[in-house]
């Protein structure tokens with residue numbers, strides 16, 4: 001087989017997305033062995049089980065049906081014997097109605113002013129996906145026109161500095177707060193929600209809360225208990241994992257408030273297109289399956305534990321942070337789905353930055369240090385073309401020159417012989433040598449609008465599921481986040497007891513006792529009496 005034949009067989013296209021994996025360290029034979037591995041792992045059956053609503057998240061006894069969130073109205077997707085699609089569309093219709101009202105000014109704040117600013121409070125899956133999509137849409141021409149005069153901000157960290165940043169320059173009279181939490185118990189989100197409730201009610205009176213705060217949750221009882229009108233709550237379901245929830249009200253509500261429902265409907269349609277492809281295409285032409293198998297190849301067979309996500313557009317600057325959660329919370333597991341300790345390491349270390357910024361930061365390590373398989377993501381038509389008449393190329397071509405050059409630099413490198421023929425000083429030859437043979441793959445999207453963003457999201461979601469299915473783990477639970485939470489609540493109790501009653505630090509190991517004591521002593525001037533203090537910025 002010639003190299004051209006090999007390359008040809010490692011390129012494919014689906015619905016406008018061009019995928020080239022010819023720069024992987026894999027032969028055609030490797031790929032067919034990976035298909036055999038997928039068969040051994042019952043990949044096809046596992047994918048079908050997911051789409052059929054079986055309880056594949058066995059440790060939480062739940063189905064995994066984020067695909068139902070973007071199903072068309074007439075589709076049937078069952079969970080526990082019930083078609084969930086009508087419920088999904090009932091919420092989507094409610095979001096459309098509510099977001100239209102807020103956007104056209106028929107839903108106003110307590111003082112009669114239109115609500116032009118939205119602060120979405122949420123963390124983890126209730127934050128990263130919506131932030132990624134928002135950041136990607138901000139510079140899209142259609143979406144940005146529809147967002148004219150409106151602001152969408154995200155308050156995630158429990159750090160009061162994040163509160164200060166989020167309310168800076170905002171007027172409670174024109175602000176709508178959307179509290180987003182699947183459980184409605186997450187400590188960070190609930191404290192931030194109480195903080196912004198105070199911000200609103202101290203400015204406009206407690207009765208203003210019903211006009212200025214709405215919620216997205218699976219726990220509607222707790223929403224009501226918090227003081228949010230249940231009519232202003234937008235539901236989703238326990239078969240939607242937090243990190244897979246951007247297509248539920250978690251993302252659709254804040255994004256529709258900012259851009260209008262019609263734009264977000266296109267985003268859902270893009271994700272749906274990939275869902276259908278993933279569900280039905282044979283492995284050889286299935287983009288998420290190939291991506292997932294190649295990741296397994298890189299991690300488990302070649303021993304490269306990390307992956308760099310390198311989109312060549314600033315609009316995708318929040319893709320890597322979102323994928324970090326989807327991938328690392330899903331596949332960072334130590335035992336198989338049956339609870340048996342894995343004889344290999346699952347999961348992948350994900351990080352990334354948009355090109356070209358990353359090139360001036362960590363690419364040195366990728367070119368000459370450790371081997372990090374790279375995802376290069378390029379866009380054919382820029383969201384914001386710029387062309388200066390005296391320049392050699394337009395600005396997007398300049399960006400894309402790097403998108404095309406970097407994978408070859410990684411793949412082919414530069415040999416000492418080449419350097420010698422360029423008369424490089426002998427003592428510099430080892431420093432200037434590039435070993436090459438460093439794997440990457442390229443995804444080329446025709447443009448970056450709501451539809452393409454939906455496709456990209458679903459490609460990564462399904463790729464990560466494929467990896468988990470092949471590794472034989474449960475990609476849909478996250479028990480590893482619990483221990484830190486319970487230890488934090490022990491610390492919280494201690495801080496309360498020490499500040500209010502002067503109790504000394506007890507029950508912690510030597511190191512934590514020392515650190516806590518020092519922290520308490522050095523911040524003894526912090527008010528311990530109940531006074532309400534809000535950031536002033």
Ligand SMILES: O=P(O)(O)OC[C@H]1O[C@H](O)[C@H](O)[C@@H](O)[C@@H]1O
Pocket residue numbers: 123124125126180181182183184185186189242243329478481
């Ligand atoms: O949406 P919530 O219930 O507030 O949860 C927010 C986040 O909490 C935890 O950190 C989980 O590990 C995440 O998966 C989840 O997205």
